[in-house]
Amino acid sequence: MIFRIAVRNLFRNKRRTLIVLTSVIAGTIAIILNDSVGNGMVKQMLENQINLHTAYIQIHNKGFSDEKSVDRYIKNQEYIDSLLSSNSDIKFYSKRIITFGLLNSANSSSGVNIIGIEPEKEQFVTFIKRSLLEGNYPQTGKRDILIGKKMSEKLEVEVGDKVVAVSNTLDGTVKSELFRVCGIYQAGSSEFENTNVYIPIDFADSFIEMNRGVHEYAIITESLDDVDKTQSSLINQLGSDYELLNYRELLPLLVSYVDVYRKTVIVFYTIIGLAVFFGIVNTMLMSVMERIQEFGVLMSIGMKTKEIFKMVILESFVIGIVGTIIGFVIGNIIYSYFHYNGIDLRAFSESLHSLGINAIIYPSLNLQLVINSLLVMPVTSVLGAIYPALKATKLMPTDAMRYV
Amino acid sequence: MEIIKVESVTKIYNTGAIAVKALDSVSLGINKGEFLVIAGESGSGKTTLLNIIGTLDNPNSGKIYLENNDISRYSKDELSDLRLNKLGFIFQAYNLIPVLTAIENIEFSMMLLGIPESVRRKKALEIMNDLGIDELANKKPNQMSGGQQQRVAVARAIVNDPLIVLADEPTANLDSKTGENLLDLMEKMNKEKNITFVFSSHDNKVINRASRLIMLKDGQIINN
Numbered sequence: 217m218i219f220r221i222a223v224r225n226l227f228r229n230k231r232r233t234l235i236v237l238t239s240v241i242a243g244t245i246a247i248i249l250n251d252s253v254g255n256g257m258v259k260q261m262l263e264n265q266i267n268l269h270t271a272y273i274q275i276h277n278k279g280f281s282d283e284k285s286v287d288r289y290i291k292n293q294e295y296i297d298s299l300l301s302s303n304s305d306i307k308f309y310s311k312r313i314i315t316f317g318l319l320n321s322a323n324s325s326s327g328v329n330i331i332g333i334e335p336e337k338e339q340f341v342t343f344i345k346r347s348l349l350e351g352n353y354p355q356t357g358k359r360d361i362l363i364g365k366k367m368s369e370k371l372e373v374e375v376g377d378k379v380v381a382v383s384n385t386l387d388g389t390v391k392s393e394l395f396r397v398c399g400i401y402q403a404g405s406s407e408f409e410n411t412n413v414y415i416p417i418d419f420a421d422s423f424i425e426m427n428r429g430v431h432e433y434a435i436i437t438e439s440l441d442d443v444d445k446t447q448s449s450l451i452n453q454l455g456s457d458y459e460l461l462n463y464r465e466l467l468p469l470l471v472s473y474v475d476v477y478r479k480t481v482i483v484f485y486t487i488i489g490l491a492v493f494f495g496i497v498n499t500m501l502m503s504v505m506e507r508i509q510e511f512g513v514l515m516s517i518g519m520k521t522k523e524i525f526k527m528v529i530l531e532s533f534v535i536g537i538v539g540t541i542i543g544f545v546i547g548n549i550i551y552s553y554f555h556y557n558g559i560d561l562r563a564f565s566e567s568l569h570s571l572g573i574n575a576i577i578y579p580s581l582n583l584q585l586v587i588n589s590l591l592v593m594p595v596t597s598v599l600g601a602i603y604p605a606l607k608a609t610k611l612m613p614t615d616a617m618r619y620v
Numbered sequence: 621m622e623i624i625k626v627e628s629v630t631k632i633y634n635t636g637a638i639a640v641k642a643l644d645s646v647s648l649g650i651n652k653g654e655f656l657v658i659a660g661e662s663g664s665g666k667t668t669l670l671n672i673i674g675t676l677d678n679p680n681s682g683k684i685y686l687e688n689n690d691i692s693r694y695s696k697d698e699l700s701d702l703r704l705n706k707l708g709f710i711f712q713a714y715n716l717i718p719v720l721t722a723i724e725n726i727e728f729s730m731m732l733l734g735i736p737e738s739v740r741r742k743k744a745l746e747i748m749n750d751l752g753i754d755e756l757a758n759k760k761p762n763q764m765s766g767g768q769q770q771r772v773a774v775a776r777a778i779v780n781d782p783l784i785v786l787a788d789e790p791t792a793n794l795d796s797k798t799g800e801n802l803l804d805l806m807e808k809m810n811k812e813k814n815i816t817f818v819f820s821s822h823d824n825k826v827i828n829r830a831s832r833l834i835m836l837k838d839g840q841i842i843n844n
């Protein structure tokens with residue numbers, strides 16, 4: 217019956233109830249859209265980086281990630297190859313030679329990471345082949361070099377142009393080598409395009425005289441969920457001569473950025489929550505003040521102050537719940553549309569690009585965000601009703617009745 | 621049997637600089653089954669006395685005993701329970717809950733007592749039948765006349781078989797005939813169910829029916 221009274225009270229001033237209800241609906245929709253866009257964005261950033269270069273797990277010689285010097289290469293490749301190809305959780309892997317060097321064109325020069333890849337295998341491990349903008353993917357046995365779009369602009373070179381790479385060889389002598397730009401790739405991030413260039417691994421081997429040594433194994437497991445399991449089993453088998461890092465360990469900055477971003481949603485909830493909160497305080501206060509006399513009657517009949525308190529809270533909570541349900545449905549309809557079609561932010565693509573975010577964002581919700589979107593407004597509606605409800609219970613019944 | 625005892629109750633209202641002594645050492649006993657009228661001119665303290673007996677307000681000094689229990693010791697919640705179980709109120713302005721229908725208004729206090737829906741519905745219908753207002757059952761207060769609302773208020777006041785019903789000028793807003801009908805109703809309940817009624821009024825219709833009349837003047841009882 218208290219519930220019935222609460223609901224009927226809401227119908228008493230329909231316009232007022234509708235205004236608060238609308239703000240709750242709008243708040244819920246805003247939360248769903250903001251969360252899903254933000255989450256989709258950071259998820260994309262992380263996935264871009266993993267798919268473009270990092271892969272899920274990398275194997276290096278011990279100490280390589282501390283100092284990437286060419287002499288920290290992996291010696292026992294046959295053993296690792298046999299381990300990886302017999303592990304059923306591993307989908308693909310490829311080997312890389314990595315050195316830091318200088319790339320010179322006729323007009324300009326730039327410091328680069330020169331990455332020697334096994335072209336046939338690398339295409340299954342990362343997206344680099346699919347990221348080709350023009351020209352061709354490097355081929356084994358050729359003086360091919362694949363560079364990023366930004367790099368091509370910086371060096372003012374096009375496909376077919378010659379560039380000279382300079383790097384230390386394994387024994388420490390400085391050596392230069394001529395390459396031909398076979399292709400230009402586009403990555404999600406301009407930073408990435410500016411640092412990484414790809415050459416075929418056999419040519420890298422002869423360039424820096426590695427004698428068939430490699431620096432890195434990049435591994436893809438069947439799914440991201442298998443990463444930890446595969447990593448620890450490989451650590452067991454390989455022992456302490458190698459370092460085995462998963463993508464979270466390889467991209468600590470990005471991962472912590474994602475974490476930080478996920479925490480900043482609290483700020484957003486607070487802002488939206490506060491806006492709705494004050495609306496609710498205001499409305500409930502008006503509604504309570506109008507009914508002070510009625511509360512006096514209820515008290516004289518024998519209703520306890522805590523029951524009156526509950527009734528006022530319940531009224532607000534009903535708005536919170538109804539608004540959340542409606543907002544959740546509408547929010548999810550909008551969300552599903554953009555989840556499949558994406559939000560086109562090409563107008564801002566310059567700045568997004570430098571952050572490693574795609575121009576088209578696919579909003580993405582996860583369970584936690586769904587729970588949040590269902591909780592924020594009902595909680596706000598209860599909090600917003602506390603002060604008005606206290607106000608309703610503070611008076612003696614006679615004071616209350618004298619109000620009108 | 622004395623069910624209520626008022627012992628030298630004083631009530632002072634402080635409004636700004638002036639203190640108004642609304643009740644000045646009032647003592648009074650009320651017996652079971654009385655149809656008691658407290659009369660007196662406007663401002664004499666009738667409402668104040670009724671509210672204090674009804675535990676809706678606290679005296680500045682003096683004591684109220686309800687069935688020999690000193691109610692000044694009661695907590696807020698205990699007073700609520702006391703009102704719920706032992707007291708019924710009828711106000712000048714009817715004061716039904718506007719969002720509830722007549723029958724829901726009558727059921728309300730039974731709901732607070734935790735009586736199951738089917739039982740309270742039956743009891744509310746019974747009492748409406750007794751008072752001849754069954755056809756009002758599903759009407760909201762704003763769909764009823766003043767007299768009809770006040771009848772519903774009477775039903776609400778007596779439905780829990782209270783020890784005493786306190787009625788503050790119940791006929792003041794009603795025309796003379798409707799007022800008489802309402803009084804008939806309350807007299808009937810008084811006789812048939814032996815419910816004690818205490819009125820405040822300066823309406824002669826009410827005063828004429830009193831089983832006992834108390835006159836208030838400037839917060840003091842001048843006859844008993």
Ligand SMILES: Nc1ncnc2c1ncn2[C@@H]1O[C@H](COP(=O)(O)OP(=O)(O)OP(=O)(O)O)[C@@H](O)[C@H]1O
Nearest residue numbers: 633634635640642661662663664665666667668669
């Ligand atoms: N809340 C209050 N604050 C200040 N003074 C009050 C208050 N309530 C009543 N009074 C004063 O106390 C005195 C008694 O008032 P009370 O309402 O009990 O009179 P009454 O006999 O019921 O009058 P009426 O016939 O007009 O209803 C009056 O002088 C009134 O002005």
Ligand SMILES: [Mg+2]
Nearest residue numbers: 666667668788
């Ligand atoms: Mg009065």
